[in-house]
Amino acid sequence: MxxxxxxxxxxxxxxxxxxxxxxxxxxxxxxxxxxxxxxxxxxxxxxxxxxxxxxxxxxxxxxxxxxxxxxxxxxxxxxxxxxxxxxxAPARLERWDEDLVTIPRYSGKTNEQLTRLLLNLTVAAAAGSGAFTGRKLRVLDPLCGRGTTLNVAALCGFDAAGVDLDARDVDAYVHFFTTWLKDKRAKHTSRRHGASTTVTFAPDKDAAKAGRTQEVVVVAGDTTSVVSHFGKSSVDAIVVDLPYGVQHGSHSESGLRRSPAELLPTALPAWTSVLRAGGAAGLSWNAKALPRAEMIQMLEAAGFSVVTGDGFAHRVDRTIDRDIVVARRPR
Ligand SMILES: C[S@@+](CC[C@H](N)C(=O)[O-])C[C@H]1O[C@@H](n2cnc3c(N)ncnc32)[C@H](O)[C@@H]1O
CATH class of the missing domain: 3.30.70 (Alpha-Beta Plaits)
Structure with a gap:
C-alpha cells in the first residue's frame, strides 16, 4: 500500500x-x-x-x-x-505523437482532454482494466464532426469509426488525418467507397506486415444509419459530444444546432444496436439544453444502465454547462 x-x-x-x-x-x-x-x-x-x-x-x-x-x-x-x-514512470497508452490531437483547431471542436476523459470512462465501463493494458477496442463517435474522438482513440491504439451529417467536416477530417500520417511517414492506405472512407495504418512497414495495424472508418451520413455502415454489435464503445443547441461559428444548418433532446429519441435506438452487449456509451452534453435527469431517463428507456454519478458537471461558458454520463448496454 x-x-x-x-x-x-x-x-x-x-x-x-x-x-x-x-x-x-x-x-x-x-x-x-x-x-x-x-x-x-x-x-x-x-x-x-x-x-x-x-x-x-x-x-x-x-x-x-x-x-x-x-x-x-x-x-x-x-x-x-x-x-x-x-x-x-507512467504507463500511458499513447501509440502516436500527441500532435495528432493538438494540431486541429476549428470552431466547434470538442476539447481533446474532455474527449480523453469521456473515452477513458467509457472504455473502462466496456472492458475494465483491459482497456488500459493493450486490449484493442473499436470506438465509434456517431456525431464525429472533424474527428477529435477518432484522433484520441487512434492515439491510444484503438480502432475508430465515425459518422457526421456534415460531409465537409468528414472530408476535412480525412484530409487532415491522411496528411498527418504522411508527415509522420506512417505506413497507410486510404480507400473511399461512396460516403465512407477507410484508413488503415501502422507505424512502419514491419508493424504493417506483422498485422499491427489500426483502422479508422469515417462516413458522411445521418447518425441513425450507423448500423447499415458498421453492422449490429460491431463496436465496444460509443463516445460522443452531443450538439450543444447553440450556434458554433459558421455552422448554421439546423441539423448542426439541434438540441440533444431532439436528436436522442431517434439516435439512441441505432446506437444501442451498433453497440455490442456489455459495451458502453459515454455522452457529453449541455445540461442547460437537457437536464441530467431527463438524459438518464432517455438512456434507461433505451435499455442502458447508467454507471457514472454526477461529479463531472462543469461550466464551459455563459450558455453551456457541460455534463457527462456513461451507460452500459446490458449483456
Ligand atoms: C458537438 S459537435 C461534435 C464535434 C466533434 N466532437 C469534434 O470535435 O469535431 C456535434 C456534431 O453532430 C453532428 N450532427 C448533428 N446531427 C447529426 C445527425 N443527425 N447525424 C450525424 N451527425 C449529426 C454535427 O454536424 C456536429 O458535427
Missing part, C-alpha cells in the same frame, strides 16, 4: 476553468470502480507546496498503474513518503 499524488496537467485548468483537480479526482474514482474493483482509497484534492494534486492510497501494481497513468489530465505521478514525492 502506497500513498500516491498525481499532478494535474497545467493546461487542464484553462480548459475546465479551475475544475480540473476535482474532475481528475472524480475520473480516478470512477476508473478505480470500473477497472480496478475499487481497490484505491477515495481520491482527494490536496494542495502541496501551493499546487493542487489529487491524492489517494492503494496498491499501485502494474494493472493499477496502467489505469491511473491514463487519467485524462494527469501530468506526473508520485509516490509519497512523508514530505517527499518520488516520481513514478
Amino acid at each position: 502506497v500513498d500516491v499524488a498525481v499532478l494535474v496537467l497545467p493546461a487542464a485548468n484553462r480548459v475546465y476553468a479551475g475544475s480540473a483537480p476535482s474532475l481528475l479526482a472524480a475520473e480516478l474514482a470512477v476508473l478505480d470502480a470500473l477497472a480496478l474493483g475499487g481497490r484505491l482509497s477515495v481520491p482527494a484534492v490536496e494542495v502541496l507546496g501551493g499546487v493542487p494534486y489529487v491524492t489517494f492510497s492503494g496498491d499501485l501494481d502494474a494493472e493499477a498503474l496502467a489505469v491511473v497513468s491514463n487519467a485524462s489530465s494527469l501530468y506526473a505521478v508520485f509516490e509519497r513518503e512523508g514530505g517527499v514525492l518520488r516520481p513514478v
Whole structure:
C-alpha cells in the first residue's frame, strides 16, 4: 500500500476553468470502480507546496498503474513518503505523437482532454482494466464532426469509426488525418467507397506486415444509419459530444444546432444496436439544453444502465454547462 499524488496537467485548468483537480479526482474514482474493483482509497484534492494534486492510497501494481497513468489530465505521478514525492514512470497508452490531437483547431471542436476523459470512462465501463493494458477496442463517435474522438482513440491504439451529417467536416477530417500520417511517414492506405472512407495504418512497414495495424472508418451520413455502415454489435464503445443547441461559428444548418433532446429519441435506438452487449456509451452534453435527469431517463428507456454519478458537471461558458454520463448496454 502506497500513498500516491498525481499532478494535474497545467493546461487542464484553462480548459475546465479551475475544475480540473476535482474532475481528475472524480475520473480516478470512477476508473478505480470500473477497472480496478475499487481497490484505491477515495481520491482527494490536496494542495502541496501551493499546487493542487489529487491524492489517494492503494496498491499501485502494474494493472493499477496502467489505469491511473491514463487519467485524462494527469501530468506526473508520485509516490509519497512523508514530505517527499518520488516520481513514478507512467504507463500511458499513447501509440502516436500527441500532435495528432493538438494540431486541429476549428470552431466547434470538442476539447481533446474532455474527449480523453469521456473515452477513458467509457472504455473502462466496456472492458475494465483491459482497456488500459493493450486490449484493442473499436470506438465509434456517431456525431464525429472533424474527428477529435477518432484522433484520441487512434492515439491510444484503438480502432475508430465515425459518422457526421456534415460531409465537409468528414472530408476535412480525412484530409487532415491522411496528411498527418504522411508527415509522420506512417505506413497507410486510404480507400473511399461512396460516403465512407477507410484508413488503415501502422507505424512502419514491419508493424504493417506483422498485422499491427489500426483502422479508422469515417462516413458522411445521418447518425441513425450507423448500423447499415458498421453492422449490429460491431463496436465496444460509443463516445460522443452531443450538439450543444447553440450556434458554433459558421455552422448554421439546423441539423448542426439541434438540441440533444431532439436528436436522442431517434439516435439512441441505432446506437444501442451498433453497440455490442456489455459495451458502453459515454455522452457529453449541455445540461442547460437537457437536464441530467431527463438524459438518464432517455438512456434507461433505451435499455442502458447508467454507471457514472454526477461529479463531472462543469461550466464551459455563459450558455453551456457541460455534463457527462456513461451507460452500459446490458449483456
Ligand atoms: C458537438 S459537435 C461534435 C464535434 C466533434 N466532437 C469534434 O470535435 O469535431 C456535434 C456534431 O453532430 C453532428 N450532427 C448533428 N446531427 C447529426 C445527425 N443527425 N447525424 C450525424 N451527425 C449529426 C454535427 O454536424 C456536429 O458535427
